[in-house]
Amino acid sequence: MKVYAVVGVPPEVQAYAMAKYSRSAQSMLESIGELSVQRAEQFLNTFYFQYGHRSIADLAHLVMGVEDVSILAAIRVVDEQLWDGQERSTRYQPFKKTGYFTPPELQGEVRTRFTSAADAMFAAYDDLTKRLLALLVERVVRPDEMDTRSFERTLRARAFDVSRGLLPLATITSLGQVVSARVLERQISRLLSDPLPEVQRIGAALKDACRRPAEQPLATHSSSPPLALARERGPGGEGLPGTNGTHPHDDSDDGEIRAAPTLVKYTSPSPYQIETRTALEALASELPASLGTPDRSRAVELGDPSLPEDETVATLLYRYDRDGHSYRQAQALVAALPQDRKQAVLNAAVAHRGPHDDLPRELQSGYAFAFDLLMDVGSFRDLHRHRRCVQIVQDPTPDHGAEPASVVFPRAFGSEIGAAALEAGIGDVYDAAAAAGLHAVKVIADDAPLAAPYLLPLAARVRALFKMDAAQAVYISELRTGEGGHFSYRQIAWEIYEALRERAPSLAAMARPTALSDPPDLLRR
Numbered sequence: 001m002k003v004y005a006v007v008g009v010p011p012e013v014q015a016y017a018m019a020k021y022s023r024s025a026q027s028m029l030e031s032i033g034e035l036s037v038q039r040a041e042q043f044l045n046t047f048y049f050q051y052g053h054r055s056i057a058d059l060a061h062l063v064m065g066v067e068d069v070s071i072l073a074a075i076r077v078v079d080e081q082l083w084d085g086q087e088r089s090t091r092y093q094p095f096k097k098t099g100y101f102t103p104p105e106l107q108g109e110v111r112t113r114f115t116s117a118a119d120a121m122f123a124a125y126d127d128l129t130k131r132l133l134a135l136l137v138e139r140v141v142r143p144d145e146m147d148t149r150s151f152e153r154t155l156r157a158r159a160f161d162v163s164r165g166l167l168p169l170a171t172i173t174s175l176g177q178v179v180s181a182r183v184l185e186r187q188i189s190r191l192l193s194d195p196l197p198e199v200q201r202i203g204a205a206l207k208d209a210c211r212r213p214a215e216q217p218l219a220t221h222s223s224s225p226p227l228a229l230a231r232e233r234g235p236g237g238e239g240l241p242g243t244n245g246t247h248p249h250d251d252s253d254d255g256e257i258r259a260a261p262t263l264v265k266y267t268s269p270s271p272y273q274i275e276t277r278t279a280l281e282a283l284a285s286e287l288p289a290s291l292g293t294p295d296r297s298r299a300v301e302l303g304d305p306s307l308p309e310d311e312t313v314a315t316l317l318y319r320y321d322r323d324g325h326s327y328r329q330a331q332a333l334v335a336a337l338p339q340d341r342k343q344a345v346l347n348a349a350v351a352h353r354g355p356h357d358d359l360p361r362e363l364q365s366g367y368a369f370a371f372d373l374l375m376d377v378g379s380f381r382d383l384h385r386h387r388r389c390v391q392i393v394q395d396p397t398p399d400h401g402a403e404p405a406s407v408v409f410p411r412a413f414g415s416e417i418g419a420a421a422l423e424a425g426i427g428d429v430y431d432a433a434a435a436a437g438l439h440a441v442k443v444i445a446d447d448a449p450l451a452a453p454y455l456l457p458l459a460a461r462v463r464a465l466f467k468m469d470a471a472q473a474v475y476i477s478e479l480r481t482g483e484g485g486h487f488s489y490r491q492i493a494w495e496i497y498e499a500l501r502e503r504a505p506s507l508a509a510m511a512r513p514t515a516l517s518d519p520p521d522l523l524r525r
Helices: 011-022 028-034 037-050 054-059 071-077 108-139 148-166 181-192 197-211 271-291 308-320 327-336 339-350 377-383 405-413 415-423 426-445 470-479 487-503
Strands: 061-070 084-087 172-180 300-302 369-376 390-393 461-468
Touching: 011 028, 011 054, 011 181, 054 172, 054 181, 061 071, 061 181, 061 197, 071 172, 071 181, 071 197, 071 377, 108 148, 108 415, 108 426, 148 405, 148 426, 172 181, 181 197, 271 308, 271 327, 271 339, 300 487, 308 327, 308 339, 308 390, 308 461, 327 369, 369 377, 369 470, 369 487, 377 461, 377 487, 405 415, 405 426, 405 487, 415 426, 461 470, 470 487
Parallel strands: none
Antiparallel strands: 061 172, 084 172, 300 369, 369 461, 390 461
């Protein structure tokens, strides 16, 4: 038996070495030792692009940083089903000095209105954080075993749980991701096809980052041997076969490595995605006219069981409905549609599909449980990280509004402290700032519809459909009701559990969610 780890090898070379297991009796180290970047590129050009063996790209994994982008753009970046990563936390980090993204396309008076609204939201965020922290320090008893610094740091995080709702989606954030080259290729194409110019620029920057020399922060300064040397040794420190003391995979004499120059070189905007979005937006704008006002009465609602064809049509209309109707409303509409109208929607989803285009996510049907969630954007971003489900997210809109402080504060701090915050007028500050942000979105949308969503506060509600099996519903209900979690997604997770219990009580009986309590343990993180 021989088991070893390999580090410091360019992702594309590593993918080739692993792919050779099916075509050669060589070990991975032998394959790497005899390989050159040029041979790897030739192999990928033949088997990946010409023969369509796309699984080869699953063998090349890349670690990438995407920094100084808006929260709105970050949501688009991470919207991949096979994605791993982390983003700056609005629960634990202050964003007072982070700043916000201003779309460069904005000019003149519209730009001034945008920056004025964003400045006001940041000022309200800072003011609310200070007021809530002072109230919590006054009202919460510090345990003898907890020092003052830890006590205030923990309560500051609880204050952030509420005050972050006033941050606009323009707020600058950063994230890191670990993805396969196959996922990255799809991600870049999707981002290049997005309507938002900032998102398009991120797609182009990701592609460029794969083609230029990668960052090697440990190669030149570390207490351990530099990677430039370590990667030339085998598991026991010996030189890799065929290296002769040199590294044959570097693109130049100074040891530069390019992450995935071959696998992403053909990525481009997807005409299929762009044309399909246009067609389905048109259909969705025509069909839901008979539904009336969107139903916003429930934060969590399970869709009705339906035939796979009807489920798919309802999902497509739900996704592209700009008015934000619920999934059950979409289902009711589809149930009344004649077959030819349903077929027209299905045809629009595939009419422009090319030979290498994946089917859209909306066509992933057949899941037993479809939870329609209406929740604040801030907490949605936490649930958005769950990958073992299909997520269909509607475009953000101010029309769903935001929950008032009279609901938010008692959930966040418990009824007693929540009531004290409301009596002190802090709730009025929260409500006024959230309302101002929502109003600013509507005003600017007339002149700059693409820029307006950047001003949505994180307290604004967004609608998303989560399709999953029972095991994932149980997992979410257990994980996200934990006492250290954010009060908003704890409420959503509990309602997911209750909906599951109503639909499938025997399956829900397997779950071990944490019941919501009043007051919550404010010192548990």
